[in-house]
Amino acid sequence: MLELQWPWVLLLLPLPIFMRMINQSQSSSHTTYWQYNELFNTHEKPRLRQLSISLLLLYLAWCILIAGLSRPTWLGEPNYIPPTGRDLMVALDLSGSMQIPDMTLNEQPADRLSAAKEVLSQFIQARKGDRLGIIVFGSKAYLLAPLSFDLATINQLVQESQIGFAGEQTAIGEAIGLGIKRLQDIPAEQRVLILMTDGANTAGRVSPLQAANYAAKQGVTIHTIGIGAEQMVVQGFFGPKVVNPSSDLDEPLLTNIAELTGGQYFRARSTQELKMIYQLIEQLEPTPSEDVFQRPQTSLFHWLGLASLFTLGMSLLSSGRLTLAGKQSS
Missing domain, CATH: 3.40.50.410 (von Willebrand factor, type A domain)
Structure with a gap:
């Protein structure tokens, strides 16, 4: 059984989307910090496809990181003591x-x-x-x-x-x-x-x-x-x-x-x-007490942290290829 120690952290999942919406609502003359905005006006399908994959990986890395920060814990079968x-x-x-x-x-x-x-x-x-x-x-x-x-x-x-x-x-x-x-x-x-x-x-x-x-x-x-x-x-x-x-x-x-x-x-x-x-x-007769059950707990934080780093690396690798392709075409 999976249990989240800090489930309220999941509220941060849509944060990148909100930031994207705020940046898009600003004036086109305003400098944006979203590194891919300069590429949104291109009509080249391969570059757009690669850009979408990079953004998708970046958001996926964010989601995995937030899932890890929610402290997921796997609860094993209860052991009777x-x-x-x-x-x-x-x-x-x-x-x-x-x-x-x-x-x-x-x-x-x-x-x-x-x-x-x-x-x-x-x-x-x-x-x-x-x-x-x-x-x-x-x-x-x-x-x-x-x-x-x-x-x-x-x-x-x-x-x-x-x-x-x-x-x-x-x-x-x-x-x-x-x-x-x-x-x-x-x-x-x-x-x-x-x-x-x-x-x-x-x-x-x-x-x-x-x-x-x-x-x-x-x-x-x-x-x-x-x-x-x-x-x-x-x-x-x-x-x-x-x-x-x-x-x-x-x-x-x-x-x-x-x-x-x-x-x-x-x-x-x-x-x-x-x-x-x-x-x-x-062998003296013991006094019965309440039943005691113990469930083994396994934290999944470190696995999700590693998965988030790996996904972030894939996103940066894809971003690097996209930037290199833009320079070559120019």
């Missing part, structure tokens, strides 16, 4: 304990943050049609990326985040509060916050349960993830020993936060369990 209607905020813990190497990547030991970033990267890449935002928190909570469809940039920002960027402690309440603030301008049924941490609330002025209660009032669903293995072999003074690296994880708190807001609490003891958790979250 499946709506999901989800706006997801992910709060990622960057406290010092996230550097504990009790996870694995490619069958090699890895710290918790590296495993979290790997799994979160896969989750982000699968969010086609969703808006995603990232919050990082430690002693303070900070917005790393606002809600956006630009998943590539969000993924890059996540991969560049490092332990200690937000401090060494864990401010869970402030992370929830910031998530509520960033989700407050969207419909209540679409507000989802995923909170991933490996510890307990040790910083911040906001109580996590107070923040969770306020989130429930604002219609924000919070899914919490507790990350960290339950057993880890460390080298002690008397040799290797088995310890629980997740002894600081406050599971009752994370469970209460999820229950208060209508979400779920998940426990990730390994990288594989973390992947399964994000797969479960991915």
Whole structure:
């Protein structure tokens, strides 16, 4: 389907004809600027025919130029974009304990943050049609990326985040509060916050349960993830020993936060369990939204511009031949 962005430009099409009529109405003694007027009195049919062709090409070039200036755009067939209607905020813990190497990547030991970033990267890449935002928190909570469809940039920002960027402690309440603030301008049924941490609330002025209660009032669903293995072999003074690296994880708190807001609490003891958790979250029933259609647009201006230049060149070439013929006959 063809659409004109500036259709009013087409009003300029008869402008050369009006100029010609004005010039013809002037006195014959008045100097005219129409370069072909001096040839109108000739009765030589070949020259008149060539003159008509030149004038016709000149006016055709004008018409093509005006058509191009009207900004014609070809609209392709509409493409249907499946709506999901989800706006997801992910709060990622960057406290010092996230550097504990009790996870694995490619069958090699890895710290918790590296495993979290790997799994979160896969989750982000699968969010086609969703808006995603990232919050990082430690002693303070900070917005790393606002809600956006630009998943590539969000993924890059996540991969560049490092332990200690937000401090060494864990401010869970402030992370929830910031998530509520960033989700407050969207419909209540679409507000989802995923909170991933490996510890307990040790910083911040906001109580996590107070923040969770306020989130429930604002219609924000919070899914919490507790990350960290339950057993880890460390080298002690008397040799290797088995310890629980997740002894600081406050599971009752994370469970209460999820229950208060209508979400779920998940426990990730390994990288594989973390992947399964994000797969479960991915399958959450999305909220239907209005259908979205996208139509590809192709501008035709440059093609018409080239055609106008070509036609103008043909007109000038014909005019040059006509002038040469007039000189030879004289």
